[in-house]
């Protein structure tokens with residue numbers, strides 16, 4: 238490997254991949270350093286026993302929190318967390334970019350507006366082949382054009398639920414999904430998707446949509462299984478001059494002119510922490526099996542900014558969307574050990590599975606720190622819990638009205654940091670933010686942090702499309718303004 242590059246990107250997930258794609262074909266020599274390997278393809282990719290029973294793909298690292306040690310849901314592969322994501326590709330709502338009053342406090346404003354990001358959202362949807370239908374969800378932000386691909390149709394069980402939601406005056410809409418589906422598409426409705434890698438590349442993820450196309454250009458190089466341990470500055474402390482890496486047991490330095498840190502929010506920045514308040518919900522009908530093969534086609538946002546039953550007044554509650562199909566091995570960890578396997582199998586066969594999502598607010602004591610042995614110490618002060626619990630109760634009522642008499646819920650805890658964000662927030666004031674509005678570190682002249690770290694608020698929709706949109710915006714800036 239040459240020892241000096243124009244641009245070094247750390248991490249091959251959404252943020253790093255989108256910057257790499259923007260720089261592909263320009264004059265600069267770009268190196269992507271990725272700690273993980275390429276994810277091995279095979280039948281085990283779709284095996285719930287392997288993915289959830291053995292936790293085959295989950296990182297073996299242990300994090301701590303208040304004296305507790307746990308194995309977080311972290312995945313290190315080329316493509317980052319999107320190798321396991323559910324491919325739900327939402328835009329934030331326009332009002333998410335402004336300060337928004339929640340029950341527990343203010344969700345801070347972003348330094349850019351929705352209009353600033355809209356063209357990049359459109360480009361990100363194009364690159365990820367997002368399928369959807371505009372004009373149904375009343376909270377949907379304005380768009381410069383329709384979705385390029387039709388939504389994935391509901392299978393019968395879900396179509397019936399959508400109808401019953403409409404009868405309640407709600408506006409269920411097709412979940413925007415980055416899946417290569419339909420005529421000529423790769424998706425075979427394997428029934429996995431969310432939390433599973435796709436062995437046939439039908440899930441449009443950061444590896445298939447960003448990294449591989451970027452690598453087709455000769456100026457972009459990827460080195461996998463290279464762990465970046467630290468960034469080294471010059472004597473002034475303002476310029477990064479090299480990344481110290483651990484590569485196949487050997488430690489050395491890779492020098493560069495410009496550094497893009499995209500290691501994922503927790504690994505990029507030892508600072509603040511945010512995620513989402515989220516709860517898994519199983520709506521069970523004892524007489525009806527749910528044989529749906531593609532389960533993630535439906536969402537509602539009617540209560541996103543407030544309680545629709547209270548004339549839309551606040552405080553905001555959140556989004557409700559279908560979850561990937563829950564399987565028996567997933568229930569094993571969530572239910573008491575004495576629960577018979579047959580009972581878990583029965584539940585999984587008769588449930589429609591949902592994800593209840595509300596905003597987590599920034600809190601100064603929600604932090605990521607590093608322990609003496611280099612492991613992560615995560616402190617997460619839970620915010621907005623009353624609103625989240627109310628939203629879960631409302632979701633329970635709504636879903637009971639669709640004809641499902643049994644509703645089981647299980648909140649996600651800090652072991653599931655899937656929607657980690659906000660560790661190095663962007664803003665207009667160096668006193669209150671780590672990054673400027675184009676994700677350049679205020680403290681360093683040649684360091685950009687481009688992953689979910691930059692979120693000043695978590696909003697209440699899935700983050701990946703917003704990470705991609707901002708990374709495309711920053712990548713364009715680097716190419717046209719910085720590397721000229």
Ligand SMILES: Cc1cc2nc3c(=O)[nH]c(=O)nc-3n(C[C@H](O)[C@H](O)[C@H](O)COP(=O)(O)OP(=O)(O)OC[C@H]3O[C@@H](n4cnc5c(N)ncnc54)[C@H](O)[C@@H]3O)c2cc1C
Pocket residue numbers: 247248249250251252253270271272273310312313314315316317318319321322323324325326327431432443463464465466499500501502504654655656657687688689690699700701702704
């Ligand atoms: C199971 C699951 C389901 C999800 N479902 C959805 C969904 O449906 N919709 C959605 O919007 N979001 C979803 N997410 C979240 C989404 O995947 C993330 O928001 C997104 O990937 C964040 O992008 P990123 O660039 O910040 O980090 P990542 O995509 O995680 O990329 C970070 C990269 O940096 C690498 N890295 C880390 N440390 C180092 C180091 N020291 N040296 C070198 N490389 C390093 C990692 O291996 C990784 O490749 C899901 C996440 C999970 C885990």
